Amino acid sequence: MARVGFSEWVAAGMAISEGHLLRYGGKHNRVDRFESRLSALTGAKYVLAVDHGTGALVAALAAAGVGPGDEVLVPAYTWMSTPAAPVAVGAVPVLVEIDETLTMDPKDLERKITPYTKAIIPVHMVNTPADMTAIMAIARKHNLLVIEDSCQAVGVTYKGKFLGAIGDAGAFSFNKYKNLNIGEGGAVLTSSEKIYARTRNFHDLGSFVRNHAETFNEPTFIGSNMRITEIEGAMLNVQLTKLMPLMRRLRERRKALEPIFNAGEGFRISPHNDVDSAVTLTLLFDRESDAIAFSNQRGVARLLDNSKHVYTNWEPLLSKRTYHPKFNPWAWANREINYSDDMCPRTLNIISRTCVVNLGPQYPVAAMKVLASKMVSGRWPWQGASKPARPAAEDKRYASTNAQSASTR
């Protein structure tokens, strides 16, 4: 989470004092400036700021032409916005297992492709890049769109490229938990003129009153309103200046803590798709009970305990319930698609054994090293006589790591 302080307060205050808060028609064009700066930073030809990351996903899917009858591949470990976005445009999400990198498993992804698959949404969870090389290759082979959910990875790079700017489009979130934080906000990134033109149209009701339509040779269509204000633009410009320093601090701490955690027992640092630029550190335990004990005693979060990030907690999705019975994408899908609690056992197994270490970018590296040493040393309840027996149920629950749900093939 990036901190918001005095500079954002001053910037927002200046925008308010100037009085013209709509992003269009004023003199200062703060939102425009933010978009240009983010585009220059990430290399995405076009950036459009919107009111949240969920909206960014929905707008990108709509702009890319995803709709009724289409299937969209999403990982089983992500925030619920990812599977909800396809539903919002009339398509159906199909769940894909993650691998130990905590991101979409390219092998399972390829297994889940059907003649109806239209798009893939790889999610870069907890600042960790998905295997974009493999995913882009699969997408090109099967002629699928790739919409990156980079909501949790704003500013993170993968093999020298910015996440969100690799696929056909990318979605950023600027909510309070993200690397770039203004409370709520988001952006769509793309290098496709068509997707950009359609995203602009979608985010502003069909461009009826402004001149978006004149700029591009794309017919207008009815959209929604996802515009952001100049106050948000002002704050975003301040936050953007802080983004890459934040990334540097995270990278520095990850590198400093790596040897300490490598020396620990009972766990290893999770594999990573681009370890040289890693800005996060998660620990993969051999056993679920060890991860639970570590989480309880060392104050770190275990991923399975993270509520709506786990598909088993997506109750409305599992029950295929929408706001109106007649607006239900599963009803017009090309085949029956069902969900169940046990459909992605490998994902549950991995996140039940993974804890995320806060790299403490606001604290000195030396202090973080002391904390990390304390985390890996000391006596653990399971080290020695009081070691708890491994619950039999735990092994059984996740035994079938490669099980595929017949209903989603």
Ligand SMILES: Cc1ncc(COP(=O)(O)O)c(C=O)c1O
């Ligand atoms: C992976 C992921 N996707 C999408 C979103 C949606 O972002 P927002 O909360 O800005 O709508 C989030 C936000 O938490 C997220 O973590």
